[in-house]
Each structure stands twice: as structure tokens, then as C-alpha cells.
Amino acid sequence: MLGGYMVAVVTPFKNGKIDVAAFEKYIDHMVNSGVSGIVVCGSTGESLSLSMQEKTELMGIASSINNGRIRLIGGVISSTTDDCVELIKQTEKYVENFLCICPFYVKPSPQQIYYHFEKLSDATSRGIILYNNPGRVGVNINFDTFRKLCDLKNIVAVKECAPDLSRFSLWRSEVKEDFSFLIGNDDVACGALAMGARGVISVSANVAPILCVKMYNAFMQNNLEEFGVLRDSLAPLHELMFAEPSPAPTKYALSRLGIISNELRRPLLPIGVELQTKIDDLMCRLELI
16 A cells, blocks of 8 residues: 655756766665655656656666665656556556556546546556646546546555645545555645545655655654654745746755756756755755755
8 A cells, every 4th residue: 555755756867868877876865765655757857858768768777776675656747648558568567656647738528537547547557646736737636537536446546736635534435445645745745644645745855855754754653743843844845845846946955965966958947046045044954964
């Protein structure tokens, strides 16, 4: 059953190409940090700027470096069903699960959403995590569609980014017992855990994985005093990681840790000096640098 604190990793570049050496170092660093899983080629990984070949290469590298130590999840971020199926077929040998977003821009109907995920389910024996992100996609998976999707053989979890946290409590009793509800927004992760989410797919954990995992463990162990301290300490980090378009703030922070270079693919640009200063100050306060 999926759970714990997982991290959506970035994709390091050097002179416009994937920086393989940095990616290997970075994946090993994240695997050793205590997180329970990593998502490769998700939206935080600038998936929309990656070719099919690059995505396959990245998942292969991550699989080799991880070597089965923690859960490896492949991001499937495309607006066409055929492209999603093709990526799944090329990479299922590398990953345990796929994180599949609802097709974006085209604003599919509930029937079309179901058809899309049914085809993805048929394409693999790997577990599929529904990725509901209406802010980016333009449509929200409704309850009837969600309930039907959960009946598919290998739909095992949902990464929820809708603003309504009541889904975590109201919908949880309507699905199979081993289905996992995951929150994809760092800023409301604590509230989602209290509402019944089993885990987090995090951006902030790129920068402070040990602290994020400590916070999660404190909550699960009912150590509310430690949980409260860590929750409040990490709250500014969640805000700063999205103060400019993601993953630019995260890549800057990782560059300050000496893990990757601060390079993105257009139209994304490195963050401004003012945000750099705020991130530096916070990382010093959290004793990260």
C-alpha cells in the first residue's frame, strides 16, 4: 500500500542536455534521505520539455541507481492517450507504479477521462496512481468517475491536488481497503494527513527530505509536539518553493546544496535575486546550508 513521504524529483540539465552524472548523484542522495519513494518525470521534472527517449533514459537511470531500495514511480504527463500508453510500455520494466495525470488542455468529459485511464490500465500490470490536478489540467475528476476508476484492476492510489480536502475523508470509505489517498500540495499536506491521506508526494522534500520525513513520522506516531514544531518550520519552505513557477525555486535550492546546476528549459527561467535571498536565509535557518 502506497504511503509515507515521497518526493517528485527534478531533472538536472547541463548545456541543454540531461546531466546524467548529476542525476545519478541526486537520485542516490534522495534514496538515502529517508523518503519512501521518488517520482521521476513528473511535472516537477519538467516532463513536458522532455522527449520520449529522455523520459525512458531517466527512468532507466533512476532504476539502476535506486536498485530496488525504495519505491520508484514514473510520471506519465501527456494530453494524448496513445503517448501515455507508449511511455508506459517503454518504461514499465523500470518502475513499480505510474503517476498518470488527467489529460490537460483538452478538458475531457467524465466519460473521456474514464476511457483514458481504462486504456492506461489495460496497457500495464503496474499499479497506476491517478493524478488529479484541476488547477493545471482544467477539469476535476468527479466522484462518480473516481469511483468507477477505482474498480479498475490496477488503479491503486490518487495524488490529489484539488483544493477540497474533504475528499480525503468523504471518498475514502467508498473505495477498496488497500487504496491510498496521497496529497500533492505541500502547503496543505498536514491538513490532508489529518483528513485521512496516507502519504505525500512532495516538492519541498527535494530540499529538506529529512525534516519532511521527521514531520510525517511524528504525525504517524502521534507525537504532536514535534509534529507542530516541524510543521511550522517547514511552512515557509512550502511557500517559497512555489513563489515563482516550479521547479525553478527547487532547482535553485538544490544548486545551493551542490547537487545539481541551476538550469531549466524554456520557457522556465532561473528565479530572481530577491527570491534567491529568501531561500538562502531560510535554508540557513533550517541548517540546510
